[in-house]
Amino acid sequence: FGYWLGKWGGWSLLVKIGRLFRISEAQLQEVKTEFKNNAARAVFLGRFIALLRIFAGPLAGIAEMPYGKFLLCNSAGALIWAGIMVSLAFFLGQLVPLEQIAAWVAQFSVLALFLIAGAITLPRWLETRKRSFNPGE
Known part of the structure; x- marks a missing residue:
């Protein structure tokens, strides 16, 4: 397409x-x-x-x-x-148990969620704070 x-x-x-x-x-x-x-x-x-x-x-x-x-x-x-x-997944699966991989993915997901939330909210919070210190803008 x-x-x-x-x-x-x-x-x-x-x-x-x-x-x-x-x-x-x-x-x-x-x-x-x-x-x-x-x-x-x-x-x-x-x-x-x-x-x-x-x-x-x-x-x-x-x-x-x-x-x-x-x-x-x-x-x-x-x-x-x-x-x-597929080869990497197979060999990684042989070296590391699936449960461990799932735990790493879960930890990474939580970290990624916090980073994304921070990237969205921090600029807005800073802008609001800037306006409160500079009310004329």
């Missing part, structure tokens, strides 16, 4: 999004050219890099990478990525 989105209208959408982030069309054209020159490598390695994984398909479509080549690179990257992840 991402490939076809990029191929049939992705460039105009990318230019509009680029304007929101103050990225000129010339800069986007440079990125498109660079991606085109390294498309196979970018799509294959995109499986291993979270943000690139999301954008590799649409960028391949925008760069007019042939669909067969995109499918081959994307599938090969996905198969190798999945094999590595």
Whole structure:
């Protein structure tokens, strides 16, 4: 879906999004050219890099990478990525009991929840406090 989105209208959408982030069309054209020159490598390695994984398909479509080549690179990257992840999960499962992994995930989740809550509430609290010390603002 991402490939076809990029191929049939992705460039105009990318230019509009680029304007929101103050990225000129010339800069986007440079990125498109660079991606085109390294498309196979970018799509294959995109499986291993979270943000690139999301954008590799649409960028391949925008760069007019042939669909067969995109499918081959994307599938090969996905198969190798999945094999590595399954192997890591298997070996980690052999080394560490599932209960221990679940405990670590629970601890991390609690920590992440507090960090997210703090990131949301702290700026608001600081702004409120700043206004109370500077009532004219």
